[in-house]
Amino acid sequence: MSTVTTDLHALLGDRVVTDPSVAAGYGVDAYPPAAGLGGEDFTVVRARSREDVVTTLRYAAQHRVPVVPQGARTATTGAARAIGGGIVLSTKLMRTVEIDPVERIAVVGPGVVNTDLKAAAAEHGLAYPPDPASSAMCSIGGNVATNAGGLCCVKYGVTADYVRGLEVVLPGGDVVRTGRRTAKGVAGYDLTGLFVGSEGTLGVVTEAVLKLVPLGDPALTVLAVFPTLAATMAGVAALREQRHTPSLVELLDGPSVDAISAYGDYGFPTSTGGVPTSTLCHRCSRRGAVTSLTRTRKRKLRYWSSVSTLASKVPVVPPSPTWIGYERLSRTERRPSNSISAFSGILRPTLPLTTNSWPVAIRLGKSSSRVVS
Template sequence: MDALLERLRAGLPAEALITDPDVTASYAHDMASFCDAGAPAVVVFPRTVEEVQHVMRTATALRVPVVPQGARTGLSGAANASDGCIVLSLVKMDRILEISPVDRIAVVEPGVVNATLSRAVNEHGLYYPPDPSSWEMCTIGGNIGTASGGLCCVKYGVTAEYVLGLEVVLADGRLLNTGRRTAKGVAGYDLTRLFVGSEGSLGIVVKAVLALRPMPPQQLVLAAEFPSAAAACDAVCRIMERGHTPSLLELMDRTTVRAVNAMASMGLPETTEALLLCAFDTPDPSADLAAVGKLCAAAGATGVVPADDAAESELLLQARRLSLPALETVKSATMIDDVCVPRSRLGAMLEGTAAIAERFGLTIGVCAHAGDGNTHPVVCFDHTDADESRRARESFDEIMALGLELGGTITGEHGVGVLKKEWLARELGEVGVELQRGIKAAFDPLGLLNPGKLF
């Protein structure tokens, strides 16, 4: 410990190191349940690339593991500390270095908060689409680490589609530049995409070149009530089959709707079994919403209400963004799943999840990015009740198994971390895991970067 701190202090300002165990303990984990976390030896807050390089050179010399962190809003334990590690918090590296309206790019450091970047580029008439529900807190570095998505994925895609280039500090302290600033480029292997979603296991992202889009027109939202989740999922299939491209297509089940109302008094219709939100940011969103409204009615909607203006639309979107925080108030703890299935199997996923909830005697609310089949079943349980905690964990596993049975994946945007290591191996298979471990060894031969995550 003394040797570690002495070396770190040689290249870092005193205020960049925290060793008080009461403080370092607060940096031991992210927001996931049922994920082990160790006690970090030290938490460091670099502000420059050179300081990150110094940390990694020190870690390599002393064979000390390093756990990179952003805002710790993750839901899979990917930012959890291991015993004796260096927690490398990148939240102080929070500068927007460049916004170019001509090239339609932004160059940022990893600690920039998603919402801060979004508002900054809006001032230039530009748009950064990825918008996780935690966008007011989560950082771009964390978004890159988990390849996060958001409400707009159905039209605009996920984080990976907006990362053009990266500057990465490798495990031994060398600096690697990947990708480009240009609109296209195919020189060599796509190392940029390799880092996106790697959960800090291959290198430390210290700069990112992000693609931007022109600001779209103000979107309008439609809310449709359904007598069953199956009917709502049928509407989703009809909307996509007819070739519509909504900017948002989100689903909240009855449990979620009631939780949001209880927490924020949003006035959502509690008699509904499923609430579908559909938005368009086209030149004539009212016409698009009218067409979708007819499809919802044909699928059995009991009520279809288009928003009159942007303010009403934003209120509906705020209700959706509050879904996960609201479900967290139902019991003392939650496990938030992240299973993505083909759109055509969305109804089967929701019906299967409801059956699992009944079988285990648990409250499981579901909110979903319905337009891309990404469901978030939230298992609510009392963490002080050993039996209920056991049932919660078992139900979580059954939900993931159901997703794989339906041709889906164990994670659409939250990542693997500690929580889903076993399930990653099941999804990838023996050969897939072997090759991914080989990639990890090529970038991090000593296994110092975020050990114990992924596999």
């Protein structure tokens, strides 16, 4: 074992991973092309309490050892990769959950899985809206660190909109609390907002106070199939004009639908111009769509899980593009299949990850387009 591993094992006992084959599993996150270090090249601490985090960060500060905080390692960016000679500090095992139905808050550890929090809140008639695509696996600590959003973020907001307070261990091992538990909090600096989205560069979150909202009625889901891309975008524009905003509108282009249908039966027709799934039928029908309404949980899950079969999410700009650049791309050979969060303007191109082919972000403006490799 390395000196760092030996020292921390003496301080933390079984919190430190001593088996290199086990430690190697903490070398990377879900970034597809990432190559991890060998388990003997870094030290893994699996914290179970705030005190474990404090001890680790104090040791790292005293000995000038770099630390990489990790949650559930579901991110696809490579940001949580281990550093040679450094410490991987995992908070995955810190899973305490406390629901206060009166104040409508949840006080949780950073290792709590997003969907587990949703389930705990639902037992009290409450909901936690942020829903990253990896919500069944990702942890609240990682959500806070990256300010995760999700498919419904345009209507309900992102993680930062639901974090009222944090407990954070700073790099030297000092513990600070930010924010409040009350609905109103207008005094002082917004230190909570400073930590949300900082990706572990300012400290390690050991507890989060999260706002909950009343649980809504079961959602209705509409599958609307349009003959062309132009008709699809006319349907999306019509939805944006209505008073009751859909919680989610996701557009899949023809190649995406064909690819998904080849992967499994999700109830989609093939060879379409575009398929937005939404909550209202008549406005889409007036723009030439064939629509079907579903109230059953099983069929809704079939529709929405299809979106997860597409590989990457590449955020781009404002929600009012003219789709000129998208249509140009549609005419090119070997173009990617795409899904679009139609209300936010997020385009998610999907390409096979080979040495000669990488995901691209497509920036669509009012009168021009740009492809960034």
